[in-house]
Amino acid sequence: MADFGGADLDTFRTEVRDGLAGAYPAELKAAKPGSDPEAIWGGRAFAGSDDPQIRWMRALASRGWTAPTWPKAYGGGGLSKDEARVLEKELSAGGYRPPLMSFGLWMLGPVLLEYANETQKQEHLPKIVGGEIRWCQGYSEPGAGSDLASLQTRCEDKGDHWLINGQKIWTSYANKADWCFCLVRTDTTKKHEGVSFILIDMASPGVETRPIQLISGESPFCETFFTDVKAPKGNLVGQVNGGWEIAKRLLQYERQNISGGFVGGGGAAGGAAGDLAEVAKHVVGLDETGALADPDLRARITKSRIDSQAFFLTLSRVAAESRASNGPSAATSIIKYAAASLAQERSELIVEALGAQGLGWQGDEFTPAERQATRGWLRSKGNSIEGGTSEINLNVIAKRVLGLPDPVKAH
Numbered sequence: 001m002a003d004f005g006g007a008d009l010d011t012f013r014t015e016v017r018d019g020l021a022g023a024y025p026a027e028l029k030a031a032k033p034g035s036d037p038e039a040i041w042g043g044r045a046f047a048g049s050d051d052p053q054i055r056w057m058r059a060l061a062s063r064g065w066t067a068p069t070w071p072k073a074y075g076g077g078g079l080s081k082d083e084a085r086v087l088e089k090e091l092s093a094g095g096y097r098p099p100l101m102s103f104g105l106w107m108l109g110p111v112l113l114e115y116a117n118e119t120q121k122q123e124h125l126p127k128i129v130g131g132e133i134r135w136c137q138g139y140s141e142p143g144a145g146s147d148l149a150s151l152q153t154r155c156e157d158k159g160d161h162w163l164i165n166g167q168k169i170w171t172s173y174a175n176k177a178d179w180c181f182c183l184v185r186t187d188t189t190k191k192h193e194g195v196s197f198i199l200i201d202m203a204s205p206g207v208e209t210r211p212i213q214l215i216s217g218e219s220p221f222c223e224t225f226f227t228d229v230k231a232p233k234g235n236l237v238g239q240v241n242g243g244w245e246i247a248k249r250l251l252q253y254e255r256q257n258i259s260g261g262f263v264g265g266g267g268a269a270g271g272a273a274g275d276l277a278e279v280a281k282h283v284v285g286l287d288e289t290g291a292l293a294d295p296d297l298r299a300r301i302t303k304s305r306i307d308s309q310a311f312f313l314t315l316s317r318v319a320a321e322s323r324a325s326n327g328p329s330a331a332t333s334i335i336k337y338a339a340a341s342l343a344q345e346r347s348e349l350i351v352e353a354l355g356a357q358g359l360g361w362q363g364d365e366f367t368p369a370e371r372q373a374t375r376g377w378l379r380s381k382g383n384s385i386e387g388g389t390s391e392i393n394l395n396v397i398a399k400r401v402l403g404l405p406d407p408v409k410a411h
Contacts, residue, residue: 108181112125
């Protein structure tokens with residue numbers, strides 16, 4: 001669809017507004033924002049489901065609006081950038097739930113569009129758009145975290161299939177996922193040049209997942225084990241031993257997408273405790289001028305809000321540059337580093353503003369929001385690790401953005 005302008009774009013906006021209002025299930029209007037979180041992720045578990053969230057997802061997916069700018073040939077909306085922005089604004093203005101949250105949409109789909117063959121695109125992209133398959137990411141290993149290229153999960157060519165053996169760790173929602181996009185070693189004689197990118201059905205014999213309980217009490221991450229797992233030859237994306245390029249590209253998309261969630265509240269600790277300033281006013285109180293009674297806390301909250309606003313403006317600029325250049329750049333490492341720092345700072349301020357109530361873990365003397373603030377603060381410690389550690393992102397910024405040379409090693 002061509003770019004709309006003027007009256008044409010206004011017409012499209014009216015169509016979108018009417019379409020969203022007509023498709024939104026009445027049950028979701030009365031539901032709490034955080035209810036039924038699993039349905040928002042879709043997947044095989046919801047095949048044939050009449051859950052209102054699934055009906056909402058299917059309604060938008062039927063128009064390709066879960067992936068509005070993807071080509072219609074693969075189930076996307078085929079919308080122009082201007083049209084996609086209209087859709088995004090109308091979803092926000094109407095207070096609608098996200099129709100679908102998906103690693104397939106945020107990370108895998110974009111790299112499949114860039115690197116996959118036509119058969120792979122036709123097989124996987126429409127199912128991502130429709131929320132039929134829930135994906136997880138098999139990157140980190142117990143001995144290959146920051147130094148990801150040291151991964152040892154073996155993928156051997158057995159003629160008519162690949163045979164995979166190894167272990168992944170910190171695999172988000174692996175125990176709920178249907179498929180995994182995975183980095184494997186196809187050549188043991190080379191490091192970066194011996195890595196390949198493969199798609200694995202999690203229902204395959206030999207796949208095992210074990211949830212990891214975090215200090216916050218949650219278990220969103222898993223250990224994932226592959227024992228003599230067979231994968232069809234057609235599941236390897238790109239060239240054999242050419243997976244490192246795909247891996248880096250996907251990480252750019254990952255860093256771009258998780259950054260907004262950190263600061264916006266989706267991944268930011270303490271988000272459930274409410275607006276930071278309002279929490280502080282309720283707990284600390286106001287002085288005779290109507291300002292927050294604690295001047296030091298007031299100054300730091302103000303700085304946090306200013307930094308967050310500057311961050312979102314920068315995020316919008318980087319996103320616009322990404323659209324103009326057909327994909328994210330190394331600048332996503334700047335965004336990821338800043339987002340993690342801001343989210344952790346906000347978490348600290350929430351807990352500090354709550355005072356003794358910010359130490360709650362269980363018991364009726366603490367509200368659910370206060371307990372969540374404590375758990376969220378603990379969870380935020382992982383913000384500077386996931387999606388690439390802050391240290392790794394600083395290295396990327398130094399080399400790829402600032403063009404600084406590698407440090408000279410002492411002999």
